[in-house]
Amino acid sequence: MRIAFYGSSLVSAYWNGAATYYRGLLRALAARGHEITFYEPDVYDRQKHRDIDPPAWCKVVVYEGTVEALKRVAGEAAAADIVVKASGVGFEDDLLLAEVMASASPAALKVFWDVDAPATLAELKSNPDHPLRRALCALELVLTYGGGDPVVEAYRAIGARECIPVYNALDSETHHPVPADLRFAADLAFLGNRLPDRESRVEEFFLGPAARLDGRKFLLGGAGWHDKSLPANVAYIGHVPTADHNAFNATPSAVLNVSRASMAENGFSPATRVFEAAGAGACLITDAWEGIELFLKPGEEVLVARDGRDVIELLRDLTPANAKMIGERALGRVLSEHTYDHRAAEVDRIFRSRAPRAEAAE
Structure with missing residues (x-):
């Protein structure tokens, strides 16, 4: 399936703790046959501190930190079977969520992926009119970086249809034993x-x-x-x-x-x-x-x-x-x-069981 993923950065771990998580999961999902495009804004000097080249297993689209560029890449969500907006993208997150989900096909699986659930939930609790709170009812699924039952229950209490934790794991291609230095x-x-x-x-x-x-x-x-x-x-x-x-x-x-x-x-x-x-x-x-x-x-x-x-x-x-x-x-x-292959197998099952129309169209 075609996945449009809007996140902080795939190519730079600079002030971006989610990079390892994204890389491990998305590479393992690509190995399972998914066609992934990762959209990231050019902010916080991350592009000046790239620590990997754009990978063969995922197309990376870097866009300028402007509203015009944001709207342009958000429009590309229309071609995806699965549309993912992650938390903490770092530039106009609320606007990006609205534009991406408005552009998504009615048949697409629409997902909010929270890589910092405690912080997000605290923000939602303090602001009853938060745009994400209003958007939850239109999203089929919330996935989280972790949190267990407390996070699942909190998301359901504020209107999420379904919330599933997808925990961190080991990317064994990147992290492995080496000689002492x-x-x-x-x-x-x-x-x-x-x-x-x-x-x-x-x-x-x-x-x-x-x-x-x-x-x-x-x-x-x-x-x-x-x-x-x-x-x-x-x-x-x-x-x-x-x-x-x-x-x-x-x-x-x-x-x-x-x-x-x-x-x-x-x-x-x-x-x-x-x-x-x-x-x-x-x-x-x-x-x-x-x-x-x-x-x-x-x-x-x-x-x-x-x-x-x-x-x-x-x-x-x-x-x-x-x-x-x-x-x-x-x-x-x-x-x-606890490798990302294990986590990707779980995410693959989640996606395929909840996007039957998209899978049938492949």
Whole structure:
């Protein structure tokens, strides 16, 4: 089936945490025979920081950040069997949703794909007249980056016909074990952009333990931390390109996942970093959130910390042999149950069962 997908960016992960999710899912869907066009606006300097070329498995259309260009590409939705508008596109999201869905064929399956459901739902709750709230009744389906039953119930309560979580996963072609790289040597490494919804948790789970373990080496990657006061044993390396993620994850004794506050509170929302780290065979320490056991087994495939004190104790007790064993178990688990091939099989079933007219027309 022909899929028109309107999202933030496929070719750039710069200030775009959804890139890995989009790439893994859409490549796997293309392998199942879907013809995909991804539309992304030229905003936030993402095109200057491309980390992949436009792929053979998906046509990428980059449009100018103008209303005129937006309306032009929205009109192309008319030719699609499935029309997807993602959250957080980054330029005139409400207008894009309205234009895309107005252009879509009456026979097309119309989907809103929310890659930040807690934030979207909070916005909808605070604004009863939000355009998305009004549009839900005209959409057949809401898919979400995660969230479990709390997100499903919240979306249904505000008018969504159907809501199904499609969780993050491992893109094993991109994220996999590699040899250690001395650039990323550390006792604990954390990779994540500086965001208001995450900063205090990074202080609790990463910077606080670093300050108390001054004999250990900590490594911080991600954009926005350049003017943050850091303990002397924390090395800041800035934005880490996707091509270096495997070495960043595979080299340190352990890597840390710190969920944004809204994701941690909601639960059932594993970040892409969880699967990237597991895919590289890393020993992962994650902050505690409900639902982690659905993806990795605490104590055996992942280490779980309730606060900074737990991080300190886990690091003090961690041996190289245990770290290696945890990483190997995590890698085995995600390869067997949590790849984007697994997720794409689920999405393919969802699409084909809900777009019978489009499939019959192929």
